[in-house]
Amino acid sequence: MSIPFIDLKSQQARIRDKIDTGLAAVLDHGAYIMGPEITALEERLATWSGAKHNITCSSGTDALILALQGLGLKPRQGVIVPSFTYTATAEVMPVMGAIPVFAEVDPVTFNIDPTQLDAACAAARDADVKIVGIIGVGLFGQPANYQALMQYAEANHLWLIDDAAQSFGASMNRHKVGTMAHVTCTSFFPAKPLGCYGDGGAVFTDDDGIAEIIRSCRVHGMGMNKYQNVRIGMTGRLDTMQAVVLDAKLDIFAEELVLRQQVADRYQDKIGNIVETPSLAMGASSSWAQYTIKLLDGVDRDAVSGKMQAAGVPTAIYYPVPMHCQPPYSHFPVAGGTLQTTNNLSKCVMSLPMHPYLDADTQNIIVSALKDALQSAG
Numbered sequence: 001m002s003i004p005f006i007d008l009k010s011q012q013a014r015i016r017d018k019i020d021t022g023l024a025a026v027l028d029h030g031a032y033i034m035g036p037e038i039t040a041l042e043e044r045l046a047t048w049s050g051a052k053h054n055i056t057c058s059s060g061t062d063a064l065i066l067a068l069q070g071l072g073l074k075p076r077q078g079v080i081v082p083s084f085t086y087t088a089t090a091e092v093m094p095v096m097g098a099i100p101v102f103a104e105v106d107p108v109t110f111n112i113d114p115t116q117l118d119a120a121c122a123a124a125r126d127a128d129v130k131i132v133g134i135i136g137v138g139l140f141g142q143p144a145n146y147q148a149l150m151q152y153a154e155a156n157h158l159w160l161i162d163d164a165a166q167s168f169g170a171s172m173n174r175h176k177v178g179t180m181a182h183v184t185c186t187s188f189f190p191a192k193p194l195g196c197y198g199d200g201g202a203v204f205t206d207d208d209g210i211a212e213i214i215r216s217c218r219v220h221g222m223g224m225n226k227y228q229n230v231r232i233g234m235t236g237r238l239d240t241m242q243a244v245v246l247d248a249k250l251d252i253f254a255e256e257l258v259l260r261q262q263v264a265d266r267y268q269d270k271i272g273n274i275v276e277t278p279s280l281a282m283g284a285s286s287s288w289a290q291y292t293i294k295l296l297d298g299v300d301r302d303a304v305s306g307k308m309q310a311a312g313v314p315t316a317i318y319y320p321v322p323m324h325c326q327p328p329y330s331h332f333p334v335a336g337g338t339l340q341t342t343n344n345l346s347k348c349v350m351s352l353p354m355h356p357y358l359d360a361d362t363q364n365i366i367v368s369a370l371k372d373a374l375q376s377a378g
């Protein structure tokens with residue numbers, strides 16, 4: 001019997017009645033697009049995060065595009081992004097005719113290293129690209145160092161986006177994700193810490209002007225109404241039915257974050273001495289979207305994951321190829337010409353099953369499988 005990498009069934013069993021009732025209500029009132037559940041969810045998400053505005057949308061990728069539209073990104077302008085991230089973080093710039101400039105990450109937190117931003121700016125200058133903003137990513141659930149990133153952004157007249165697709169629910173020094181950058185974007189992809197049953201996302205900001213543009217862009221750049229267009233936009237709305245799912249999941253989200261931390265603590269206890277386990281920066285909490293370990297130099301990762309798979313334990317590699325090495329992105333500027341830490345991480349990271357319903361007995365099986373696999377691979 002195989003252990004699930006993520007267990008959405010146990011979660012659904014807890015909230016199924018509320019989802020069924022909520023979906024039946026949508027079927028009754030018929031407002032499938034921008035129904036009252038959307039407004040209620042946006043108010044709830046804004047309150048949760050402490051951000052003034054929440055605007056739900058069609059995916060985490062669209063949240064990033066809407067944020068860039070709200071910030072007025074123009075073709076050929078440059079945006080600093082980490083290369084060790086999911087495709088979408090970098091993809092949204094070329095989609096808008098703009099240029100991602102790849103920066104190095106910190107080897108411990110996996111997040112963009114604020115001390116390497118000057119090198120990214122230099123690479124942009126060499127390529128005759130004007131940097132206008134930075135996108136940080138809360139990779140695997142831990143927020144980036146937004147205090148340092150914000151200081152750098154303000155000193156250099158740049159805007160800052162938090163790509164919190166994986167880190168919604170986390171915090172830094174009691175500031176919740178949603179409030180640490182000029183604009184925060186998240187994803188409600190089913191496997192995310194707060195996921196719906198399809199594609200979905202949201203944007204958070206305190207800025208009234210940016211929020212207004214994003215609301216307009218989400219409906220084709222609408223003005224006073226849908227058939228008056230004041231800018232170029234897109235179809236970027238969250239479905240009403242997905243708001244029902246998210247509302248039910250928000251009821252148990254705080255408890256699930258505690259459960260995820262307990263799972264992370266148990267892993268730390270059991271494997272902290274045999275592999276490099278994730279560690280949180282001072283003052284940070286993580287939403288533990290992934291539990292990502294680093295294998296020691298020389299360990300054959302494919303052999304380890306193959307052995308674990310054979311023992312019924314799934315693993316995943318996030319991310320095997322850094323963005324600056326992907327063919328469609330290889331011509332964009334790279335800080336310092338190469339990103340050694342990023343390259344190294346992509347070769348040694350491995351993610352273990354992680355979800356709030358992972359019990360201690362199942363974790364023991366995962367740990368034994370990892371130990372056996374390491375022994376035979378070493």
Ligand SMILES: Cc1ncc(COP(=O)(O)O)c(C=O)c1O
Nearest residue numbers: 059060061086088089165187189
């Ligand atoms: C860091 C990061 N950014 C953006 C996205 C895009 O989100 P979506 O799949 O909802 O478009 C993801 C999704 O995996 C992500 O992990």
